[in-house]
Amino acid sequence: MSDGSTPMAPAPGCTEDRPVLKERGQREVFCGLTGIVWLHRKIQDAFFLVVGSRTCAHLLQSAAGVMIFAEPRFATAIIGERDLAGMADANEELDRCVRQLLERRPDIKLLFLVGSCPSEVIKLDLSRAAERLNVEYSPKVRVLNYSGSGIETTFTQGEDACLTAMVPTLPDAAPGAAPSLLVVGTLADVVEDQITRIADKAGLGPIRFFPPRNSQDLPPVGPNTRFIMAQPFLTDTAKALTDRGAVQVNAPFPLGVEGTTLWLKAAAEALDLPGSHVDVATAANRDRANRALDRYRPELEGKRIFFFPDSQLEIPLARFLNREMGMELVEVGTPYLNRTIHGPDLALLPADAMLSEGQHVEKQLDRCVAARPDITVCGLGLANPLEAQGLTTKWSIELVFTPIQGFEQAGDLAELFARPLNRKTRLVA
Amino acid sequence: MELTVWTYEGPPHVGAMRVATAMHDVHYVLHAPQGDTYADLLFTMIERLKKRPPVTYTTFQARDLGGDTAVLFKDAAQDAYARFKPQAMLVGASCTAELIQDDPGGLAEAIGLDIPVVPLELPSYQKKENWGASETFYQMVRGLAGAHAPAPGTERPPRPADRPARVNLLGPTALGFRHRDDVVEIKRLLGEMGIEVAVTAPLDAHARDIARLGEADFNIVLYPEIGLTAAKWLERTFAQPYVQTVPIGVGATKDFVREVAALAGIDPEPVLAANESRLPWYSASVDSNYLTAKRVFIFGDGTHALAAARVARDEMGFDVVGLGTYSRERAKDVRAMAKELGLEALITDDYLAVEKAIEDSAPELILGTQMERHIAKRHGIGCAVISAPVHVQDFPARYSPQMGFEGANVLFDTFVHPLVMGLEEHLLGMFREDFEFNDDAMPSHLATAGEGEIRVQPQPSAPNGAAATNGSAVEPAADATGEAGTHWDDSALQELKKIPFFVRGKVRRNTEKFAADNGVATITVETLYDAKAHFGR
Numbered sequence: 018m019s020d021g022s023t024p025m026a027p028a029p030g031c032t033e034d035r036p037v038l039k040e041r042g043q044r045e046v047f048c049g050l051t052g053i054v055w056l057h058r059k060i061q062d063a064f065f066l067v068v069g070s071r072t073c074a075h076l077l078q079s080a081a082g083v084m085i086f087a088e089p090r091f092a093t094a095i096i097g098e099r100d101l102a103g104m105a106d107a108n109e110e111l112d113r114c115v116r117q118l119l120e121r122r123p124d125i126k127l128l129f130l131v132g133s134c135p136s137e138v139i140k141l142d143l144s145r146a147a148e149r150l151n152v153e154y155s156p157k158v159r160v161l162n163y164s165g166s167g168i169e170t171t172f173t174q175g176e177d178a179c180l181t182a183m184v185p186t187l188p189d190a191a192p193g194a195a196p197s198l199l200v201v202g203t204l205a206d207v208v209e210d211q212i213t214r215i216a217d218k219a220g221l222g223p224i225r226f227f228p229p230r231n232s233q234d235l236p237p238v239g240p241n242t243r244f245i246m247a248q249p250f251l252t253d254t255a256k257a258l259t260d261r262g263a264v265q266v267n268a269p270f271p272l273g274v275e276g277t278t279l280w281l282k283a284a285a286e287a288l289d290l291p292g293s294h295v296d297v298a299t300a301a302n303r304d305r306a307n308r309a310l311d312r313y314r315p316e317l318e319g320k321r322i323f324f325f326p327d328s329q330l331e332i333p334l335a336r337f338l339n340r341e342m343g344m345e346l347v348e349v350g351t352p353y354l355n356r357t358i359h360g361p362d363l364a365l366l367p368a369d370a371m372l373s374e375g376q377h378v379e380k381q382l383d384r385c386v387a388a389r390p391d392i393t394v395c396g397l398g399l400a401n402p403l404e405a406q407g408l409t410t411k412w413s414i415e416l417v418f419t420p421i422q423g424f425e426q427a428g429d430l431a432e433l434f435a436r437p438l439n440r441k442t443r444l445v446a
Numbered sequence: 447m448e449l450t451v452w453t454y455e456g457p458p459h460v461g462a463m464r465v466a467t468a469m470h471d472v473h474y475v476l477h478a479p480q481g482d483t484y485a486d487l488l489f490t491m492i493e494r495l496k497k498r499p500p501v502t503y504t505t506f507q508a509r510d511l512g513g514d515t516a517v518l519f520k521d522a523a524q525d526a527y528a529r530f531k532p533q534a535m536l537v538g539a540s541c542t543a544e545l546i547q548d549d550p551g552g553l554a555e556a557i558g559l560d561i562p563v564v565p566l567e568l569p570s571y572q573k574k575e576n577w578g579a580s581e582t583f584y585q586m587v588r589g590l591a592g593a594h595a596p597a598p599g600t601e602r603p604p605r606p607a608d609r610p611a612r613v614n615l616l617g618p619t620a621l622g623f624r625h626r627d628d629v630v631e632i633k634r635l636l637g638e639m640g641i642e643v644a645v646t647a648p649l650d651a652h653a654r655d656i657a658r659l660g661e662a663d664f665n666i667v668l669y670p671e672i673g674l675t676a677a678k679w680l681e682r683t684f685a686q687p688y689v690q691t692v693p694i695g696v697g698a699t700k701d702f703v704r705e706v707a708a709l710a711g712i713d714p715e716p717v718l719a720a721n722e723s724r725l726p727w728y729s730a731s732v733d734s735n736y737l738t739a740k741r742v743f744i745f746g747d748g749t750h751a752l753a754a755a756r757v758a759r760d761e762m763g764f765d766v767v768g769l770g771t772y773s774r775e776r777a778k779d780v781r782a783m784a785k786e787l788g789l790e791a792l793i794t795d796d797y798l799a800v801e802k803a804i805e806d807s808a809p810e811l812i813l814g815t816q817m818e819r820h821i822a823k824r825h826g827i828g829c830a831v832i833s834a835p836v837h838v839q840d841f842p843a844r845y846s847p848q849m850g851f852e853g854a855n856v857l858f859d860t861f862v863h864p865l866v867m868g869l870e871e872h873l874l875g876m877f878r879e880d881f882e883f884n885d886d887a888m889p890s891h892l893a894t895a896g897e898g899e900i901r902v903q904p905q906p907s908a909p910n911g912a913a914a915t916n917g918s919a920v921e922p923a924a925d926a927t928g929e930a931g932t933h934w935d936d937s938a939l940q941e942l943k944k945i946p947f948f949v950r951g952k953v954r955r956n957t958e959k960f961a962a963d964n965g966v967a968t969i970t971v972e973t974l975y976d977a978k979a980h981f982g983r
Contacts, residue, residue, distance in 0.1 A: 046480060048484075072570070074450050098571040118449060138542055398486030400490065401491065425978065
């Protein structure tokens, strides 16, 4: 197949002169709609209405339906043949669905119209639909739109698209205010609270988080805003915030002790505070986290790990597992590599680490099976088939659905990788 | 457009995947955007298959739309052929690819592969999963068996007297509700009747097996939603009659045995005499007396809903107060059954309409799909799953057929289990204010006290989004004093509440032990995490 692969081509613009294998072919990844599964829990008064096909509804149901028994805060307006044949005005149909929805869920304050592959291909203009519906439902409900289609977004990029759509709605920060810190990217509530406590102790506060837990509580943004990303998949959000005048702070991602320390120091320095403030304020946390990591190091040290592309978390995870847990990197695959955002983590990877961007899943499987890594990080479509071939896997989606950032979660993060190996040793035959 | 919270069926290409994945040497090349590979995990996770589904997706992206997506498809098909070396290939489009109209059938033909290629036309915006599976199976049967068809009007030669009757089992697929064990049970029953199974398809069939479907004496359609169209074509083409009685329930299984025996020219009575389900005795025993006239609501695919209605009425002594299906192809049969029960059938794929009908009929038991479990849970009604769509727990490790005499045993246990047991029901009627055993609590053989909150959860649709008032009822009031005299400060207690409830008790115990061991008098947030670091998970 002409997959356009460029084996080990030097990556232009990389922070280092580091080769990256770029591949094209079948990609075994989720589309951006999947982001709804966690975003609808993070922003509690928001509702996500996908405009798409039965496939889109089926995806959300399969990805989330296992866990969700109550009526969820997402739904699909399924495009029918009448909409395609022009027998029904798709815009009127959409308005009718939104009316029906808002009557059923009067508690909604923020409605996202989420584009899909079918809606993008037939060029249904959801941004105009959002404008139109805003006129009708403002100020009770704000209507925004973004695309979570597979043709444009991969898995966590759906969150990027969602947050990018929210950026223009953020209030302006007061001019001349002191520099303030904004943490960008969905984090577990408990992680946000820990970061807040450390920030208070180290004098970084007050800090704000984006996305907020409630759509009525939007953080202000302006030229005095310093923003630091807590998640690596927010390329467009970063650009949108920069366009509002905010200043981006680059750092390794807050995974593990080293990552969290460097992340906090970068935040401090952006606020013109010495990094030593962070050292002092977090000494106990770091010590504790190191103790937690010690528990899992014997299980992970020297083990060889292979990452299939999934969430863009692969590079910072590989950095943590390599530097703090002593794991050997066989291949680190990422769906998309942003050299600015991933730069600080890339710089900490061993020089010979094999990186790949994009995917030709059959060739990548061939490489993986030939290398026989001790543990393979991959999606649920590949995990059991690889286990059946005798490989040990760690399913990657869990890394998006588990609190893993910060000092107190460092041990938990290591445990996620130790657990499948531990399990292998427990099961007889 | 149609507002959809939950969907009963996937798109039709998922039905095609179910056929391809059920088989051994068939590959499916699916023109689809990046992301549609989510469907793989239905098979690898829900059904826990050890192999990847035999599906190659083109996974095109936006940047490909400006170029030649048709070339992308041809390359993918050629690549799949070279890599997997299938004996037959299915080619088709998913909903988005249908819009860009690349014509996978024509493109595959142009490649000129030396294996049969079956093009699939699955209208994604009109049809759904079961139709997709049925159409795919039918097209494959036509494509592969058609070459062996006798001249139209040819009489079927009579079966030699010394050869046992030979049948095909049609309809079981991957991701089918209990298909795996139903096939085992029915094969066992047929074996006892001295009938040979020539081909079971699509489940576990090879392409070459499909080609020889015409050799059997007659067909048995286990799942009409998937196998009936192909069976009708085989009847027209090869003059093979088919059995359409679905052997779910004792009565239906007996009817099935008699119908099969008649076609095979054998006496059914020895087999009927040798097999006895336990359901009739269990249902007749006095313990089951309280089941009489329990109000039951039934919803599912046509086949399973019809079978459950007959079992519920004739074999369990329930009152069926609602009957419906999302299988529009079976609407006529379900309407007829509903009429017999004095009901109006509910033919819909609108989850909200099903919820409304359940509310209106106020059943004591719901027999339905995974979706009805959502409704049942919200309303605090007992529920058992009788039909797809289902989740991972309904692909059990143990032998769990629905069909045949053992299937009837499974049905009895399944239908009765969610109900409050007889004695408990009596006691609830006598003593209504017990703090543990009350109307709001789940039956005590099913749940811990904490799960009682489920029964009084307010509707999410309630105006103003009335918040759950009793969500905290699960938790005993937060107690700042732990064992061994340790004390929790407020912030530590707040932090503890952020721990997921299923591990909270463990974390609490660990932290208190840690505090006691280390002489910590007041537990702070720091202590909590010190303990967490000390003990690990």
